[in-house]
Amino acid sequence: MRQQAHPQWKLVLAVFSLVLTVLIWQKGLQESFNRPSVSPKISINQNEIALLASPALPDSIRPILIGTNPDQALKEILGEIPQEKIEDREKLLLTLLDAPSDKSPSLDEISLKGTKFQVIKETLQKAFNQKTQQTSLEPLKLLKDDPLLYRVSCLSMGMNKEICFDNKISQFMAFKLIASQALPLLATFSGIVLCIRQCWIFLRKANLPWPEIGTLPISLVDIVLLVAGGFVVLGEVLTPLLVIPFTSILTSTINSPIKESFNVLIGYGAMAMPSLIIFRQQIKVVKGMDIPVSGWMQWGLRPISNAFSQAFRGWLMVMPFVLFISWLASLLIGDPGGSNPLLEMVLAGNNYWALGLLFITTVVLAPLFEEFIFRGVLLPVLVKNQGYPLGVLVSASIFALAHLSIGELPPLLVLGIGLALLRLSSGRLFPCVIMHSLWNGVTFLNLLLLGR
Secondary structure: OOOOOOOHHHHHHHHHHHHHHHHHHHHHHHHHOOOOOOHHHHHHHHHHHHHHHHHHOOOOOHHHHHOOOHHHHHHHHHHOOOOOOOOHHHHHHHHHHHOOOOOOOOHHHOOOOOHHHHHHHHHHHHHHOOOOHHHHOHHHHHHOOOHHHHHHHHHHOOOOHHHHOOHHHHHHHHHHHHHHHHHHHHHHHHHHHHHHHHHHHHHOOOOOOOOOOOOOOOOHHHHHHHHHHHHHHHHHHHHHHHHHHHHHHHOOOOOOOHHHHHHHHHHHHHHHHHHHHHHHHHHHHHOOOOOOOOOOOOOOOOOHHHHHHHHHHHHHHHHHHHHHHHHHHHHHHOOOOOOOHHHHHHHOOOOHHHHHHHHHHHHHHHHHHHHHHHHHHHHHHHHHHHOHHHHHHHHHHHHHHOOOOHHHHHHHHHHHHHHHHHHHHHOOOHHHHHHHHHHHHHHHHHHHHHOO
């Protein structure tokens, strides 16, 4: 079907939206450099968990999971934190870990900002001056909610490991450590095997041809209006200006951190609305046309078991490439910062209701909406107009840029390519939604495991 020429106003609006999008994304990526990266916090938490888990780990796997000297590893990481950014708790830990075994820690040399840790510091100073173990045990009651600080303080007082170590905590931390490390390693190994198998099938020319991709009868101009105009300009810029005052009133009686999680949920739902409204207007052209058997969007909900298996295989196969590109980026350019603020919220989360709202946003709403836009509408139109290689690369690049996170740009680009290939190879959109949900869900779970 030959598409009609677009009216002049639509072309002007598309160009205007595209220019605004470039400016918005440029500013957003620049600002992400100033956002803290969650990677240092994750690294510290991993090493703290390793130190706590050490007594419960079998000798055969302890060096593999935590190395030969977890105390030294944690001390080195804490020592790399700039003085203006290090927190009170980390200052105490570093001072206690850095003290020689035959001397008391130099607590008087550190200055603390918070009242809580200042009290702990002063109480520990008094305890170190006591002559008997029985008297020294009293201040440790202040640290019962912080197992690592309790253990390090206890050992610094010269007490026996039997007194300082809590076996239940060590066993729980060993479980968290194994779960957080074993799952990615197992997934990576399985993904490499599947990739090798797929390469072998390709070389033997035994792979099945990809199914035909259904494409809505909309043009590249419509796509620009949908993504640039609806998703970026209206969704990411104008809608928050209208929604933030409303959500502030709505959540005024709700306490943190539920309030912040609820704001994220409402904000994301509102951000998606402009794109969906524009899309609804655009698909009015399909009325009266013959709808493909698989539907315009090719959701492919059935067979549902097959959709889950395709999504799981896709997730496994993309895992090695995402980890490799993340490692390569950190090797070449270091940690640029700019992590998604949601990662920090999950990592620091300790409220079940708040985490539940974040889970709905990241594991349900985000995959559903983003796959609808990027692999449901954008990718088929790009493939139709630009071919498979360019269509996959452009759609993945837009997907990565839309997250406005400079630190996550390389892995998101690779993930976008993997999702696009799954969409094209399966001929269905639903497996992409599941794979995206699986990716976000595993990340969410891993952050929970590494949180305190």
